[in-house]
Amino acid sequence: MKEALVPLVFFAQFDRPLTLQQLRRYGWGREFGVDELKQIIKKSDMHLSGALCYLDETHLSEYARRQELAKKFWQRVKQSRWVFANVPFIKMVAIGNTLAYDNVHENSDIDLFIVTTSGRVWTARAVLLLWLGLLGLRVRSVKKYLLISPEFFVDETALDLSLCAIANDYYLAYWLADLAPVWRTDYFDTVWNANRWLKDKLPVAYRSPNLRTEFNGPARASWFGWALEKILAGRFGDRIEAWARAKQQRIIDRNKVKLGINPSVIADDHVIKIHFNDKRAEVRERIEEFLAR
Known part of the structure; x- marks a missing residue:
């Protein structure tokens, strides 16, 4: 099920966390349900904090500021x-x-x-x-x-x-x-x-x-x-x-x-x-x- 996490790896290169809905939208190769994605994240090295999924915690600090910019x-x-x-x-x-x-x-x-x-x-x-x-x-x-x-x-x-x-x-x-x-x-x-x-x-x-x-x-x-x-x-x-x-x-x-x-x-x-x-x-x-x- 690692394909479900491909979006997080891809967008991590641009310091971008994803919401669960975005992670679902970017699902590689097939569709994944939101509950399914939560379970996959729990079993991985990825993180889920509130509404955001991310590979590196530093991606969170700039999230709101970049959206405003x-x-x-x-x-x-x-x-x-x-x-x-x-x-x-x-x-x-x-x-x-x-x-x-x-x-x-x-x-x-x-x-x-x-x-x-x-x-x-x-x-x-x-x-x-x-x-x-x-x-x-x-x-x-x-x-x-x-x-x-x-x-x-x-x-x-x-x-x-x-x-x-x-x-x-x-x-x-x-x-x-x-x-x-x-x-x-x-x-x-x-x-x-x-x-x-x-x-x-x-x-x-x-x-x-x-x-x-x-x-x-x-x-x-x-x-x-x-x-x-x-x-x-x-x-x-x-x-x-x-x-x-x-x-x-x-x-x-x-x-x-x-x-x-x-x-x-x-x-x-x-x-x-x-x-x-x-x-x-x-x-x-x-x-x-x-x-x-």
């Missing part, structure tokens, strides 16, 4: 949504990683996952980076607090994220389970349906996606975003897309050499995923060591 980050997201309206070809924007589950700290950033129109992923990325750079909102150094990191783009033909996975990719599964759409949220159902493989990994989480009601409602492109889409359609737009890709590809390749520690970079016609320090294999190793004990 997350409110400031969500306010920044709300204030920044107008930027997405001024970027052409965006079909959806979602928040991932620690902010998605309210576990931020003083050097957290705001990780974006962006879906674009087919054949325009590089154009959309270029315009978004330009806006964020002009506004001083883009992560550019080790100082990340309240800044935006748009490092994962896919177009509408590449919604199945299992194609980006490594073997036994716990990180990707939990990242996807907590993905929180914040712009054009109605498109999220399309993304979710394209990732039915998550149902086998996290059956309860797949039935209960991380939808935040404050971001519901229509989200339309501005006249500027609409005009750019019209101008950049057709063959002219194809040439701009090729130019945008070539220019950005050179920068990505240079940064991969300069900044890469354990880089994981996908940069093709449909997916741009840039992580210069990919920890997925490390996360998998820790979980599999726990399961093998």
Whole structure:
């Protein structure tokens, strides 16, 4: 029954305790009842204090403060949504990683996952980076607090994220389970349906996606975003897309050499995923060591 405790091992790496309901939602491989989870915790090295389960007691001290700090980050997201309206070809924007589950700290950033129109992923990325750079909102150094990191783009033909996975990719599964759409949220159902493989990994989480009601409602492109889409359609737009890709590809390749520690970079016609320090294999190793004990 160690699989029931996989979520605690995973989120311990981010100093995050879980409630019993969260532990149930994140159950790996099958569903576990709350009473069943209590019994499993009692027989393990894990701890249960009040409503919270945890691996290390130090995780409790920061829990409430991080949740409170997350409110400031969500306010920044709300204030920044107008930027997405001024970027052409965006079909959806979602928040991932620690902010998605309210576990931020003083050097957290705001990780974006962006879906674009087919054949325009590089154009959309270029315009978004330009806006964020002009506004001083883009992560550019080790100082990340309240800044935006748009490092994962896919177009509408590449919604199945299992194609980006490594073997036994716990990180990707939990990242996807907590993905929180914040712009054009109605498109999220399309993304979710394209990732039915998550149902086998996290059956309860797949039935209960991380939808935040404050971001519901229509989200339309501005006249500027609409005009750019019209101008950049057709063959002219194809040439701009090729130019945008070539220019950005050179920068990505240079940064991969300069900044890469354990880089994981996908940069093709449909997916741009840039992580210069990919920890997925490390996360998998820790979980599999726990399961093998």
